Amino acid sequence: MAATDTVNAPAEDIAADVAEYLEANQNKSMLRFITCGSVDDGKSTLIGRLLYESHLVFEDHLAALEVDSAKVGTQGGDLDFALLLDGLSAEREQGITIDVAYRFFTTEKRKFIVADTPGHEQYTRNMVTGASTADVAVILVDARKGVLTQTRRHSFLVSLLGLRKVVIAINKMDLVDYSKDVYDSIREEYLEFAERIGLGADPGDITFIPLSALKGDNVTEPSAHTHWYHGPTLMGFLETVEVDDERPSQSFRMPVQWVNRPNLDFRGFSGQIVGGTVQPGDPIRVLPSGTTSTVDRIVTMDGDLDVAMAGQSVTITLADEIDASRGDLLCTADAPAEVADQFEAHVVWMHEDAMLPGRPYLMKIGTRTVGVTIANPKYRVDVNNLEHLAADTLELNEIGVCNLSLDRPIPFDPYPGLAIGERNAGQPGNRDTGGFIIIDKITQNTVGAGLLHFALRRSQNIHWQDVQVDKQTRIERQGHRPGVVWFTGLSGAGKSTVANIVEQKLHAAGVRTYLLDGDNVRHGLNRDLGFTDVDRVENIRRVSEVAGLMVDAGLVVLASFISPFRAERRLARERVEDGEFLEVHVHAPLDVAESRDPKGLYAKARRGELANFTGIDSPYELPESPEVALDTSTMTAEEAADIVIAELRSRGLID
């Protein structure tokens, strides 16, 4: 069995001396790369062969491979390397599509981590995930097919994620007679395209390798079939490519993960350095606060370090007692990160539920998690042809450019690569201080990711006007506290009726009120909005904002809106202070509400003349813990109003 001989050969090569073996092995470097290819380009065959040729396919795996190759292999009894990684195909059958598989192999020079992404619909999400940690991308091209739409898509995503070193692996050269012409024409076509997406700025950035993953040409050994090719083999390239040479020369950055306080005498800031180097005595600026100090010690269990570099996890103590905590960023004082709360960014959507502009999400960047709302996309990018398209939202696997607005300022650097743009030209950027994820506040899922481009000027220049007459002075003048009473429920549940009675009673009691009604605001303030999910969010955002201003003016605002989404009601609640918001769930069973149908809307919706009607073809998310719950099918509107007023009284809003 010829194949087995190949595997075993190196065992003799490696000196039997274990000490020497270990010595050699522990001084290896590490490279992470991503492989991209469409189905059947030969990605599995290639990775399988790399695993196999690196001699780290263990004997039990190998035996399994032989058995499987004979049983289900496609290579007529020869080893079918693709079978070494069938983890993903099994998954595809189960309909689980979310995945990036990580594979490992080691040669005498390097340890490799391969992010292997399956080439189907979920491609963007998976590729972006895999590329986010990769140093190099290997893009497969089938020699017979040349540069395809997929090739362009993969290249764009790679470039977007800031990867600079790319291998174009021109595979299946055996099927085109190892033709130099084929290789040359693919190379030319690709280079032309690469320029458009900012790949290949340095001559050494793109490497074209003619391969046969199946036959092994130029995988680990130079092929006799491609005498015209003088470049490296794929393995040769991967073993020698320089990648992490930039990070130490960037400006020093370390997000604080954890404040280390074993006792009163020690206060250290633990984190992983994500840019530059640091040594004791270096001046440091802590962001966003801006306080400065100098590095006292770099503490590790193996002893204090004289210098530490990007990639290392350390604990830093400072010369001064300053207040820094998890989420802060330690920077070199000479070139600190910027601080801002409004940005332009690329956003990649990763969840089946589309992005809702205006909805409050969480954003995690470095070790800091803050609240964020995303504005309507400026445009969406068609990843296949790079065209910019108009968009109201981003669906799963879509990428767009959006403005972000945070609830607090954060330190950041622009994300390298495409995102740097002209505006930040010349800046190195930093993946770890410019990349972020977006988290849904309710499900806690990671629903998106993004790359920061730059801070919007707006956020740097707007300061709060210091006003002399404030909410407190108004409250004192009028003798009651302000607040929002938010009536939510199905159309026909009785919201407006109850809200009206409550307003009359409050007014009679001398309380200054204002009623905001869903139908009324749609005639004016929100005339431009429809009933899609996106528009509903914007509708509520504007109403919350107006309600917030009125509360500031001292009023008790009665807001009557179907407001079917929890997240939007939460947005309204978060706009005002604790204790100023009263959620009133006005409930009637759907059949009761439908039978009331005061505006004839249910009938219309049932006839299909009204789309997105709550309760019929659009969901109503029940309030989880409303301050007041009213069932109008079991009480009168008058009784319901009294319950609300009693609640306001017991909370001290009114006397």
Place this chain on the structure above:
Amino acid sequence: MTDIAEKSETGGASAVRITPERLTHLERLEAEAIQIMREAAAEADNPAMLYSVGKDSSVMLHLAVKAFFPSTPPFPLVHVDTMWKFQEMYSFRDATAEKLGMDLVVHHNPECIERDINPFDHGSALHTDMWKTEGLKQLLDEKKYDLCFGGARRDEEKSRAKERVFSIRSPQHQWDPKRQRPELWQLYNGRRSPGESIRVFPLSNWTELDLWQYIHLESIPLVSLYLAKERPVVERDGALIVIDDDRFRFEPGEEPEMRLVRFRTLGCYPITGAIESDAASLPDIIRELFLATTSERQNRVADHDGVSSLEKKKQEGHF
């Protein structure tokens, strides 16, 4: 380079800045594991470390000590015990926790104690399920740990290749592929809905070779069961079982004999097969595992009967 030179001229601390050499793969793996642990501990309310005394747990614990140094790791060690581990594992476990000053939480499924669940009467599958799987759920429910560190690696088995570093579990402790989150850069999402918990695997990107090299380099203490020694053995269904105490039930005609053996994985002693080996030191183990000669390989290849390796391991009782 220019960047660095300028910095020192403009009043930096020292005249000459020594740029350290590139990090080795083990240094990168170590730094990554430490980053993961700190992130997990910071985002959890009530974290714990699942500690099974084996080599993976030992490396994970060593990394935890490094991650929080000079503080003690801010979580307890949790051992879901079956009462059938090797005696040496118990003494090693207790000594380790004491030496590090960490709390040790040992759980025994009370139902198993009551019904005397053991590998002889109930078979290895039920024994393991009841003591370990059910035991762990009980413990998590009781102690309300919202995040547990585990020592699993992606290279252990093909199907683990896509497991997350932060793996979400439902309130019923189930793993739902649809709930798993994409993991970009080093940004782990440690947030949970009520009742949910997270398993965190800091060794995800380590291979078995990395582990042994690191153990060697860092002189991490291990139970001596990994090293070859003359031990009393009976051979059962092709597996070499080491007799660890007098609870072992011999079958007619079985007679323990002393053989030079060691373990590649550790579990309950009556269902964990030892291998014949003369590897009595760490370098010997590494030689045996990674520098195996042609003939040894071929012998083992010939043994192989086509079942996936994990299934085979299970049959051998390596849980």
